[in-house]
Amino acid sequence: MKKLLILIVGVGLAGCVAFVLFAGSGFSAREEPSAIEALVARIAKRVAMPRSASSAVNPVAPTPQILAEARAHFADHCAMCHANNGSGETEIGRNLYPKAPDMRDVDTQSLTDGELFYIITNGVRLTGMPAWGSGDGQDSHGSWGLVHFIRHLPAITDGELAYMRTLNPVSPPAAVEAGLEKPLLEGAPPARHGDHRH
Numbered sequence: 001m002k003k004l005l006i007l008i009v010g011v012g013l014a015g016c017v018a019f020v021l022f023a024g025s026g027f028s029a030r031e032e033p034s035a036i037e038a039l040v041a042r043i044a045k046r047v048a049m050p051r052s053a054s055s056a057v058n059p060v061a062p063t064p065q066i067l068a069e070a071r072a073h074f075a076d077h078c079a080m081c082h083a084n085n086g087s088g089e090t091e092i093g094r095n096l097y098p099k100a101p102d103m104r105d106v107d108t109q110s111l112t113d114g115e116l117f118y119i120i121t122n123g124v125r126l127t128g129m130p131a132w133g134s135g136d137g138q139d140s141h142g143s144w145g146l147v148h149f150i151r152h153l154p155a156i157t158d159g160e161l162a163y164m165r166t167l168n169p170v171s172p173p174a175a176v177e178a179g180l181e182k183p184l185l186e187g188a189p190p191a192r193h194g195d196h197r198h
């Protein structure tokens with residue numbers, strides 16, 4: 001009986017908190033999370049992170065080759081949301097809820113290497129951040145190299161960004177438009193710029 005009462009009060013309290021957080025703002029992903037929501041999410045992530053994960057030391061040396069691989073990998077897999085420079089200023093990144101953060105800022109840069117690795121390999125539930133790699137704690141996806149690359153973002157050069165643009169994924173119609181590929185079906189009309197609307 002006592003347990004049931006505690007459960008009912010608990011659910012009621014959670015409902016009140018949810019009401020305060022979400023009431024009035026609907027469910028549009030365009031909104032910016034409120035300061036309190038962002039703070040709660042950041043604390044929840046810190047608390048949920050296993051201690052052994054956050055204190056993990058990057059076992060990979062930041063050699064020029066590792067950085068080059070990570071840069072290419074980031075351009076191909078991450079930049080669609082995070083942008084080549086890590087600002088999060090992409091069509092997807094700024095329209096997610098929560099938004100893709102500016103990873104050059106202190107909030108991201110103050111995470112430990114282990115925390116960055118944990119987030120990359122596990123993703124962040126209830127956000128657009130997917131989990132990458134095999135999920136067994138192994139670095140099957142070059143994620144420790146990505147951690148080095150994220151550290152390098154505040155100092156990224158225009159030359160690197162120009163190179164990354166050549167590696168960003170291009171949709172088939174955009175590739176045809178840019179003259180990189182032939183239309184798949186013989187006789188299919190080439191994509192016109194006006195065909196793609198947002």
Ligand code: HEC
Binds near residue numbers: 109
């Ligand atoms: C589909 C969009 C999307 C893709 C693709 C994506 N991310 Fe994310 N990422 C997000 C969002 C949204 C967040 C913010 C999650 C949050 O608020 O906790 C995030 C958060 C992160 C964070 C934590 C930053 C912080 O300050 O908490 C890291 C690190 C990260 N992403 C790295 C990567 C890497 C590396 C890749 C590519 C291998 C990648 N992401 C691909 C959407 C994406």
